[in-house]
Amino acid sequence: xxxxxxxxxxxxxxxxxxxxxxxxxxxxxxxxxxxxxxxxxxxxxxxxxxxxxxxxxxxxxxxxxxxxxxxxxxxxxxxxxxxxxxxxxxxxxxxxxxxxxxxxxxxxxxxxxxxxxxxxxxxxxxxxxxxxxxxxxxxxxxxxxxxxxxxxxxxxxxxxxxxxxxxxxxxxxxxxxxxxxxxxxxxxxxxxxxxxxxxxxxxxxxxxxxxxxxxxxxxxxxxxxxxxxxxxxxxxxxxxxxxxxxxxxxxxxxxxxxxxxxxxxxxxxx
Numbered sequence: 001x002x003x004x005x006x007x008x009x010x011x012x013x014x015x016x017x018x019x020x021x022x023x024x025x026x027x028x029x030x031x032x033x034x035x036x037x038x039x040x041x042x043x044x045x046x047x048x049x050x051x052x053x054x055x056x057x058x059x060x061x062x063x064x065x066x067x068x069x070x071x072x073x074x075x076x077x078x079x080x081x082x083x084x085x086x087x088x089x090x091x092x093x094x095x096x097x098x099x100x101x102x103x104x105x106x107x108x109x110x111x112x113x114x115x116x117x118x119x120x121x122x123x124x125x126x127x128x129x130x131x132x133x134x135x136x137x138x139x140x141x142x143x144x145x146x147x148x149x150x151x152x153x154x155x156x157x158x159x160x161x162x163x164x165x166x167x168x169x170x171x172x173x174x175x176x177x178x179x180x181x182x183x184x185x186x187x188x189x190x191x192x193x194x195x196x197x198x199x200x201x202x203x204x205x206x207x208x209x210x211x212x213x214x215x216x217x218x219x220x221x222x223x224x225x226x227x228x229x230x231x232x233x234x235x236x237x238x239x240x241x242x243x244x245x246x247x248x249x250x251x252x253x254x255x256x257x258x259x260x261x262x263x264x265x266x267x268x269x270x
Contacts, residue, residue: 023060026050026052026056026060027060027063027064029050030046030050030057030060030061030064031064031069031070031080031084033046033049033050034046034070034078034079034080035080037049039079039080040073040077040078040079040080041077041078042076042077042078043057043058043061043078046061046078061078064081065078065081067083068081068082068083069081069083069084095116095118095127095128095223095224095226095260096116096127096128096142097128098256098259098260099116099127099128099226099228099256100128100130102228102252102255102256102259103115103116103128103129103130103228104130105252106130106228106230106248106249106252107130107131107132107133107230109248109252110230110244110245110248110249111132111133111134111232111236112132112134112230112231112232112236112237112245113129113130113131113132113140113230113231113232114129114130114228114229114230115128115129115140115153115228115229115230115231116128116129116219116226116227116228116229117151117153117157117226117227117228117229118157118224118225118226118227119148119154119157119158119224119225120145122147122148122169122172122173123145123146123147123148123173124145124146124147124148124151124153124154124157125143125144125145126140126141126142126143126144126145127142127143128142129142132232134232134236140231146208147173147174147175147176148169148173149170149173149175149182149183149184149189150177150178150179150182150183150204150207150208151204151207151208151214151216152202152203152204152214152215152216152227152229152231153202153214153216153227153228153229154202155189155192155193155196155202155203155204155216156196156201156202156216156217156218156227156229157218157225157226157227158193159193159196159197159202159218160197160218161193163190166186166189166190166193167186167190170186170189171186175189178207178208178209179206179207179208179209179210180210181205181206181207181210182207182208183207200217200246200250201215201216201217201246201249201250202215202216202217202227203215203216203242204216204231205234206234211233211234212231212232212233212234213231213232213233213234213237214229214230214231214237215229215230215231215237215242215245215246215249216228216229216249217229217246217249217250217253218253219253219256219257219260220253220254220257221257221260221261222257222260223260228249228252228253228256229249230245230249
C-alpha cells in the first residue's frame with residue numbers, strides 16, 4: 001500500500017496534469033474506493049487506502065452526503081447513496097448504445113445474435129443486443145436479469161474473481177437449475193471458471209435453455225465489468241463453429257475496450 005504522502009502527491013499531480021479540479025478528482029476517487037470495498041466503509045479505511053488526511057475526507061464526504069451520493073449509516077460508517085442509482089442506470093444504457101456497432105459486427109461475422117451484459121450486484125443484466133438475421137434465432141430482452149451460474153457471460157465476468165468471493169455470491173443467490181445441464185454446485189462452477197481462464201472464453205452449453213449454446217468473453221479493462229457473447233441454436237453453434245467464432249469475439253472485445261478507453265479519456269471542449 002502506498003504511503004499517505006505518496007498518494008496525496010499522486011492526486012495533486014493528476015489534477016495538475018489534467019487541468020481539473022482536485023477536490024472533484026478526490027471525491028470521485030473516494031466513491032470508487034467505496035464501491036471496491038463493497039459499498040460501505042469507515043473514514044479511517046478511506047484514509048488508509050487513499051492516503052488523504054481524515055479532515056479532508058470528512059469534508060468531502062459531508063459534501064457527498066449533502067448531495068445524496070453517499071449516506072451516513074447509524075453505525076457512523078458511510079455507504080453509497082441512492083442518487084447514484086439513476087446515474088448508474090443511465091450509464092449502463094449509454095454503454096449499451098456504444099456497444100451496438102460492435103455487436104452488429106459480431107452478428108455480421110458470426111451470423112448469430114450478439115449480446116452485452118454487465119454484473120450488477122449479484123446478477124447479470126443484459127444492456128444491449130443485436131439479433132441474428134436467421135429466422136431461427138435467440139432473443140434476450142435488454143434489461144433482463146439472470147443469475148451468473150447458468151450463463152456464459154456470468155462465467156466470463158466471474159472468471160478472475162477470487163474463489164472466496166464467488167462462493168459468497170453463490171451462497172447469496174443459490175444455484176437453481178434452469179435445465180438439467182445447469183451447474184448446481186459451487187465446486188462445479190469454480191471448475192468451469194478455471195476452464196474459462198485456461199481457454200480464454202466461456203460456454204453456456206444448454207445450461208440456461210435447452211437447445212441453445214452461448215460463447216462469451218469479457219471486455220478487457222472495461223470501466224465496469226462487462227462481457228459480450230453470441231448465442232444460437234446448438235445445431236449451429238457447434239464445436240467446429242466455436243473455433244471460428246471465439247477469435248472474432250475476442251477481437252471485437254478488444255476493439256470495444258479500446259473505444260471505451262478513448263471515450264473515457266476524451267477531454268471536453270472548452
